Amino acid sequence: MRSLAMLTITAMLFVTPVFAYSRDEVAAIKQKLQHGVDHTDLAEVLEARSRFQALAGLEPKASLLPYWVAVADWRASGMLLNGPKPDRERARRHCDAGIAAATRALELDPKFAGALAVKAGLTGLSTRFVDPASVISLGAQIEEDLSRAHALGEDDPRVSLFDGINTLHKPAFVGGGPRPALARLERAIEQFGAEHVTDAAAPDWGRDDAYLWAGRASMQIEDYASARAYFTQALAINPENGWVRSSLLPQAESALATASPAKGEP
Amino acid sequence: MIPRFLLAAALAVIACAGVASAVPLTGQVVDRAGKPVEFANLVVAAQKRGTVTDEQGRFEIDLPPGRHAIEVAQLGYRRLLVEVEAGTPLTLVLEDEPVPIGEVTVTASTFGKSGKFEGAVVRRGDVISTPGGAADIFQSLRALPGINAPNEGAAVYVRGGHPRETLIRVDGVEVGHPYHYEGASGGLFSTVDSYMLKSALFSSGGFGARYGGVLSGVLDIETQDPLNLRTVSVGANLAGGTAATSWALIPDKLSFVGSVNHSVPALLFKLYGSASDYETAPSSSNGFAKLIHRYSPTGRITASYLEAHDHVGLVASHLNAAYLYDDVMANHVGTLEVRDVLAGRMAWRGLVSRQSYDKRWSYGPFGAGQSERTTQANLDFDWPVSTRAEVSFGLNARRRATEIVGDFPADSMDVQPGAPIRHQVTRPTLFYPGVYAEGRFRLWGPVYATLGGRADHLSRPDRWTTDPRAALAWLIGTHQTVRVAAGRYHQPADPEHLNPVYGNPDLGPLRADHLIAGYEWRSEFGNMRVEGYRKVYHGLVTQDSVTFYSNRGHGYARGIDAFVQGTYRALSGWVSYGYLDTRRKELDDPEEVPAAYGVRHTLSLVSQLRATRSITVGARYTFSSGRPFTPVLAATYDAKRGVWHPVYGDRHSARFPDYQRLDVRLTKLFSIPAGAGLPASGVCAFYIEGLNVLGVRNVLDYVYSPDYSIRYRTDSYFSRAMPVAGFTLSW
Numbered sequence: 002m003r004s005l006a007m008l009t010i011t012a013m014l015f016v017t018p019v020f021a022y023s024r025d026e027v028a029a030i031k032q033k034l035q036h037g038v039d040h041t042d043l044a045e046v047l048e049a050r051s052r053f054q055a056l057a058g059l060e061p062k063a064s065l066l067p068y069w070v071a072v073a074d075w076r077a078s079g080m081l082l083n084g085p086k087p088d089r090e091r092a093r094r095h096c097d098a099g100i101a102a103a104t105r106a107l108e109l110d111p112k113f114a115g116a117l118a119v120k121a122g123l124t125g126l127s128t129r130f131v132d133p134a135s136v137i138s139l140g141a142q143i144e145e146d147l148s149r150a151h152a153l154g155e156d157d158p159r160v161s162l163f164d165g166i167n168t169l170h171k172p173a174f175v176g177g178g179p180r181p182a183l184a185r186l187e188r189a190i191e192q193f194g195a196e197h198v199t200d201a202a203a204p205d206w207g208r209d210d211a212y213l214w215a216g217r218a219s220m221q222i223e224d225y226a227s228a229r230a231y232f233t234q235a236l237a238i239n240p241e242n243g244w245v246r247s248s249l250l251p252q253a254e255s256a257l258a259t260a261s262p263a264k265g266e267p
Numbered sequence: 268m269i270p271r272f273l274l275a276a277a278l279a280v281i282a283c284a285g286v287a288s289a290v291p292l293t294g295q296v297v298d299r300a301g302k303p304v305e306f307a308n309l310v311v312a313a314q315k316r317g318t319v320t321d322e323q324g325r326f327e328i329d330l331p332p333g334r335h336a337i338e339v340a341q342l343g344y345r346r347l348l349v350e351v352e353a354g355t356p357l358t359l360v361l362e363d364e365p366v367p368i369g370e371v372t373v374t375a376s377t378f379g380k381s382g383k384f385e386g387a388v389v390r391r392g393d394v395i396s397t398p399g400g401a402a403d404i405f406q407s408l409r410a411l412p413g414i415n416a417p418n419e420g421a422a423v424y425v426r427g428g429h430p431r432e433t434l435i436r437v438d439g440v441e442v443g444h445p446y447h448y449e450g451a452s453g454g455l456f457s458t459v460d461s462y463m464l465k466s467a468l469f470s471s472g473g474f475g476a477r478y479g480g481v482l483s484g485v486l487d488i489e490t491q492d493p494l495n496l497r498t499v500s501v502g503a504n505l506a507g508g509t510a511a512t513s514w515a516l517i518p519d520k521l522s523f524v525g526s527v528n529h530s531v532p533a534l535l536f537k538l539y540g541s542a543s544d545y546e547t548a549p550s551s552s553n554g555f556a557k558l559i560h561r562y563s564p565t566g567r568i569t570a571s572y573l574e575a576h577d578h579v580g581l582v583a584s585h586l587n588a589a590y591l592y593d594d595v596m597a598n599h600v601g602t603l604e605v606r607d608v609l610a611g612r613m614a615w616r617g618l619v620s621r622q623s624y625d626k627r628w629s630y631g632p633f634g635a636g637q638s639e640r641t642t643q644a645n646l647d648f649d650w651p652v653s654t655r656a657e658v659s660f661g662l663n664a665r666r667r668a669t670e671i672v673g674d675f676p677a678d679s680m681d682v683q684p685g686a687p688i689r690h691q692v693t694r695p696t697l698f699y700p701g702v703y704a705e706g707r708f709r710l711w712g713p714v715y716a717t718l719g720g721r722a723d724h725l726s727r728p729d730r731w732t733t734d735p736r737a738a739l740a741w742l743i744g745t746h747q748t749v750r751v752a753a754g755r756y757h758q759p760a761d762p763e764h765l766n767p768v769y770g771n772p773d774l775g776p777l778r779a780d781h782l783i784a785g786y787e788w789r790s791e792f793g794n795m796r797v798e799g800y801r802k803v804y805h806g807l808v809t810q811d812s813v814t815f816y817s818n819r820g821h822g823y824a825r826g827i828d829a830f831v832q833g834t835y836r837a838l839s840g841w842v843s844y845g846y847l848d849t850r851r852k853e854l855d856d857p858e859e860v861p862a863a864y865g866v867r868h869t870l871s872l873v874s875q876l877r878a879t880r881s882i883t884v885g886a887r888y889t890f891s892s893g894r895p896f897t898p899v900l901a902a903t904y905d906a907k908r909g910v911w912h913p914v915y916g917d918r919h920s921a922r923f924p925d926y927q928r929l930d931v932r933l934t935k936l937f938s939i940p941a942g943a944g945l946p947a948s949g950v951c952a953f954y955i956e957g958l959n960v961l962g963v964r965n966v967l968d969y970v971y972s973p974d975y976s977i978r979y980r981t982d983s984y985f986s987r988a989m990p991v992a993g994f995t996l997s998w
């Protein structure tokens with residue numbers, strides 16, 4: 002009987018459908034998402050999103066899949082808002098869908114710090130679509146989500162990354178601005194340095210983003226040398242990062258060339 | 268071993284043969300216009316297979332021969348579930364996703380400034396940032412359409428209705444007396460601290476079946492319920508101080524929110540030069556505390572307690588007599604509430620509450636004490652059946668025991684010293700249970716409807732009432748909505764009319780029938796809404812020579828409300844305008860006459876300019892045409908009493924002068940860096956507000972010389988320019 006059971010299991014392994022959720026499948030889509038982000042290819046990001054969504058439909062209990070949908074929505078919303086032809090309505094739709102996906106991931110795993118952080122990031126983006134008076138309450142919600150995400154994932158670099166991005170966009174009178182953001186982004190960089198992800202499906206993105214956003218924060222305080230160093234480091238980690246390569250790094254170098262030595266090179 | 272291996276190999280071959288014999292299912296996904304839908308995802312759940320369309324909307328997926336159920340989804344399109352035959356090329360057409368029912372405001376008369384889909388809500392930011400609102404919920408609402416405010420009071424006069432015709436709920440509990448310094452026509456400020464406000468739905472008519480026992484409007488306030496915040500706020504201005512906190516005692520499990528507020532505006536009156544008007548400087552305090560226990564991801568138990576007190580003593584003139592008016596009020600409301608979700612779909616909320624209200628006033632030889640003990644229980648269910656339909660149902664029960672004991676003038680026109688006094692005791696107890704059910708549906712394409720009704724039983728005079736209600740919304744494109752609504756509304760008679768000796772304890776409920784039609788245009792830059800309405804009153808209370816009071820009164824209110832709101836870069840603002848024509852026959856009116864609080868034109872202009880990232884400058888201009896009053900034409904001398912009695916003209920045949928006021932406000936937001944053992948602060952604000960900066964002297968009332976030959980005006984509360992400065996600090 003035992004042998005028969007073994008045989009049955011062996012046979013089932015053979016007949017497992019090839020399109021079902023697998024770590025490798027997720028890893029492949031993650032690559033596609035990253036490729037789309039690196040090359041500012043919205044279509045590729047949306048394709049990755051749809052593939053994650055399809056997998057989530059097949060595996061409704063896997064919290065990682067709606068998480069990845071939310072990450073893709075966050076990427077897509079940003080691209081739609083900041084692209085050459087901003088499309089606010091589509092961006093809003095992805096923002097809403099992303100928040101719903103992150104919420105779904107949290108329903109499946111209430112202690113999923115990364116999902117909470119992505120939700121906070123998407124909520125931050127959603128402030129672009131609402132009445133200014135609502136920003137006060139949304140701001141409180143973002144702070145609450147990030148605070149909780151830190152408590153759940155003390156060493157999660159992506160929580161610190163979203164915290165840094167949120168801080169950079171916050172007005173100075175509520176503790177925002179480039180300098181406090183830099184502190185959080187430095188923390189994220191430090192945490193990324195200590196991170197070792199072995200699960201192919203798990204979140205492992207953001208290392209170059211941390212340097213990228215630290216560079217942007219440095220640009221705002223006109224510390225162009227540090228900005229250039231951050232952008233260079235981002236490219237060292239991810240040479241494909243098109244935004245850094247074609248836009249941010251040249252901006253830093255150009256600013257450095259024209260800035261006074263006191264603000265630029267030592 | 269060998270046979271086993273062979274068997275395994277055989278099974279593997281069978282499995283592989285299964286794959287090899289798969290039939291490729293190919294096709295294209297397009298929208299209704301035939302345009303390819305890229306990156307739509309297709310899932311064959313039974314086969315655990317899925318794929319995504321390419322840029323041309325094309326797809327290919329291998330499936331075993333036979334029929335399969337395929338689910339196709341893409342953002343912005345309606346999810347499609349079809350059964351297909353593997354091997355047959357397909358063209359799948361996705362239809363545009365209709366707006367889910369939860370995102371459509373079908374209900375009429377829900378004006379508001381914020382919220383993504385609503386139209387219906389006012390949030391804390393709106394209250395704090397509205398100039399001239401003194402950060403008070405009710406004062407801020409006055410700038411919205413549908414409220415015909417004839418003076419500076421906080422009372423919510425909705426479309427010609429008396430403030431008692433507006434239901435005010437806090438976290439689902441009806442708060443019978445939500446004002447500080449409540450008088451015959453409402454009060455001055457709210458007893459709910461704006462810090463506690465999460466959101467408030469304000470409806471000026473045509474509201475849903477969930478709300479019962481009221482004729483004109485609803486203000487449904489939800490207080491904060493943060494999960495993990497740990498914040499402390501303190502604030503002060505020339506009129507008082509406040510402190511509040513949100514504190515997560517056990518993260519994710521137990522949190523506390525609370526506030527205390529104390530107001531002694533003596534300094535303000537001193538600045539204003541009116542301190543001598545008051546025998547006792549008015550003072551008020553209120554507090555709110557809430558303990559929230561989340562016992563599961565979906566369930567929570569909340570215990571809350573609201574307390575309010577105020578005291579005022581001033582020399583007041585009325586009907587040619589001047590006495591010290593002294594008024595003390597205390598209100599306590601305790602609530603226990605449970606919320607959870609049944610079967611992952613149906614949200615339910617149950618609550619019980621107990622309100623204890625006591626008020627004692629005296630005016631010369633007259634005075635009375637009023638106490639109310641109200642017990643309330645609600646059970647509500649919300650079931651989102653699908654994106655096309657939502658159902659709500661529930662039951663409410665309220666038991667209110669009122670006691671009014673006091674000495675009142677026997678002749679309402681004689682309050683002179685020595686006037687005859689009538690001692691009166693009224694102790695009505697009403698039990699008022701009701702049930703309701705309401706469905707929200709997408710009827711067809713862009714047409715959405717709300718259909719519902721409620722039935723209530725009034726223990727005295729043992730009568731059932733039924734209130735059908737319906738609303739229809741037609742979404743024209745993405746920017747425009749047309750709405751119509753109709754409904755019937757009942758409200759019990761006021762306790763003071765139910766006196767067994769000097770009243771009629773068998774008075775039936777009052778009734779109003781609403782008919783509303785409106786148009787709304789929305790975009791990301793702003794919105795515009797126009798609404799016409801007609802409200803017909805039946806069964807209003809009139810004086811009766813046999814039974815003292817009867818339900819023979821009637822009346823109507825009709826008008827137009829308009830609201831235009833917009834944001835352009837750093838400038839935002841709105842304009843609200845209301846036209847109202849209302850007449851009533853109630854109490855001693857001989858026929859339908861203009862209602863005492865019927866203000867024909869109401870206009871509010873509110874603008875805010877974000878001058879810098881931290882400085883906002885705002886202004887609010889308010890205009891109301893004068894409210895009606897009954898003029899004194901002459902006087903007759905009562906030799907026996909030695910006093911003059913007024914001879915009135917036609918009821919409400921004259922009007923007070925128009926009311927207008929301009930308020931400006933400058934707000935500076937800042938944060939305090941860490942230091943002295945304190946962490947860096949959150950959002951702090953400093954503000955300077957000028958109330959009635961033009962110094963317009965508005966009329967609150969008229970009083971007369973002893974023989975009624977000379978009429979004097981009584982200025983309204985803010986008839987001189989008044990500066991107010993204050994701050995709030997938050998950690």
